[in-house]
Amino acid sequence: MKELGLIINLRKPEAVKMAQKIMTWAKNHGCEILLPHQEASALTTVGLDDEQWLKTVKLALVIGGDGTFLRAARYIMGTEIILHGVNMGHLGFLASTKPNEIESDLEKILSDDFEVIERRVLSSVLYHDESPSHKIYALNDIVLTTNAIARLVQIEIRFNEKFFCVLPADGVIVSSATGSTAYALSAGGSIMPPQMDAIILAPLCAHTLYSRPLLASDKDTITLIPRGISRDLMLTQDGQVAYEIFPNDRIEIKLSGTKKIKTLNFPDKGFLDIVSEKLGWGKAFNSD
Numbered sequence: 001m002k003e004l005g006l007i008i009n010l011r012k013p014e015a016v017k018m019a020q021k022i023m024t025w026a027k028n029h030g031c032e033i034l035l036p037h038q039e040a041s042a043l044t045t046v047g048l049d050d051e052q053w054l055k056t057v058k059l060a061l062v063i064g065g066d067g068t069f070l071r072a073a074r075y076i077m078g079t080e081i082i083l084h085g086v087n088m089g090h091l092g093f094l095a096s097t098k099p100n101e102i103e104s105d106l107e108k109i110l111s112d113d114f115e116v117i118e119r120r121v122l123s124s125v126l127y128h129d130e131s132p133s134h135k136i137y138a139l140n141d142i143v144l145t146t147n148a149i150a151r152l153v154q155i156e157i158r159f160n161e162k163f164f165c166v167l168p169a170d171g172v173i174v175s176s177a178t179g180s181t182a183y184a185l186s187a188g189g190s191i192m193p194p195q196m197d198a199i200i201l202a203p204l205c206a207h208t209l210y211s212r213p214l215l216a217s218d219k220d221t222i223t224l225i226p227r228g229i230s231r232d233l234m235l236t237q238d239g240q241v242a243y244e245i246f247p248n249d250r251i252e253i254k255l256s257g258t259k260k261i262k263t264l265n266f267p268d269k270g271f272l273d274i275v276s277e278k279l280g281w282g283k284a285f286n287s288d
Contacts, residue, residue: 004109005034005057005081007072009064010042015088018063018099019043025103031110054079059109059264061102065089066182070238073121073139073261082116084109084264093181094263096274108266115265119178119194120218123256126235128249137259140179140238144224144251145171145204147232152207158223159216166227169206174199174222174253178261181275183239189213193271194263197255221254 006022009015020043026033034057040047048056054075059082062072069085076083085095086102097105108114124142126134136142146153155172157164175184177192180200185191187202190213197218203211216222226233226247233245245251265271275281 002031003034003056003058004031005036005053005060006039007036007060007062007064007068007075008039008042009068009088010039012064012088015063015068016042018086018088018102022061022063022102022106025106029106029110031106054081057081059084061086062095063088064095066092066094067240069094070139070240074137074238077121077137077259077261080262082262082264091278093274093278094178096269096278105264105266109264113266115267117195117263117265118260119263120176120197120255121259121261122174122176122179122199122253123259124174124237124251124253126243126245126249126251128246130250134243136235136237136241136243137256138179138237139176139261140182141173141175141184142251142253143171143173143183143204143236143239144226144245145234145236146230147234151230151232153230153233154227156223156225156227157201158225160221161223167203167206167211168208169203169211171204172224173202173204174224175202176200176255179238181278184213187213190215191275199253199255218255221252224251224253225249 006019008019023033035047036053037047062069062083062085086097087095122138124136125132152168155167173184177196178194180192184200184202189200189202199216202213235243235245
């Protein structure tokens with residue numbers, strides 16, 4: 001694998017140091033690392049403009065945490081670039097590689113000793129006054145919440161245009177399989193392997209006794225419509241980009257048929273290995 005790139009969380013000094021280490025390793029092994037302008041400027045080297053970088057790079061190492069990975073996913077959306085995250089943060093399901101594992105990972109990458117996972121992306125259209133105002137893509141989740149303290153919002157939920165319920169809650173999460181280990185996990189949602197074609201609908205602090213997370217298929221469209229008079233509403237994309245929402249706006253969400261994010265998978269460390277490690281499963285009892 002050639003044409004390697006770097007995307008770095010420049011606000012973390014340890015991420016910048018890791019990037020410098022990777023570039024030194026690559027140079028010693030006859031491999032060139034390509035940088036976007038912003039990263040190149042921070043590392044005092046020459047970079048490529050965004051268009052050239054996105055056309056040239058085949059695989060990009062993302063140095064930071066899951067937030068950096070989500071930013072990188074938006075940056076490369078619509079390309080065939082494969083992402084591989086090096087975790088300089090805390091939990092890290094997307095940026096799952098530890099800093100001390102990166103040289104071993106690079107050796108496997110240069111030898112093409114890896115598999116590629118295609119992660120489905122959520123596609124959402126926000127309608128205001130019955131007109132589409134925003135098209136949103138999210139790798140993890142799209143979340144509708146109220147900004148008001150201790151105040152519920154009444155959310156009408158439809159499946160494939162058919163009325164399902166009105167949910168009184170602090171909000172609702174619509175998550176991809178990739179996002180099942182993010183905000184939806186905290187709301188009691190199921191953990192799903194990232195290659196699954198499914199959607200999770202997870203209420204946030206619902207004021208009902210019947211509320212439970214619900215799975216939908218890749219053929220389903222979930223529609224959220226906030227009812228009532230509250231104007232303290234917000235829609236967030238992967239927890240990073242926010243949109244103001246008004247009563248009776250309509251948010252239609254489904255799995256994109258065209259947008260996917262490609263990530264690495266090494267045969268000796270799959271999704272369940274990461275789940276076991278990150279969540280501490282199996283630590284209380286080990287038969288070995």
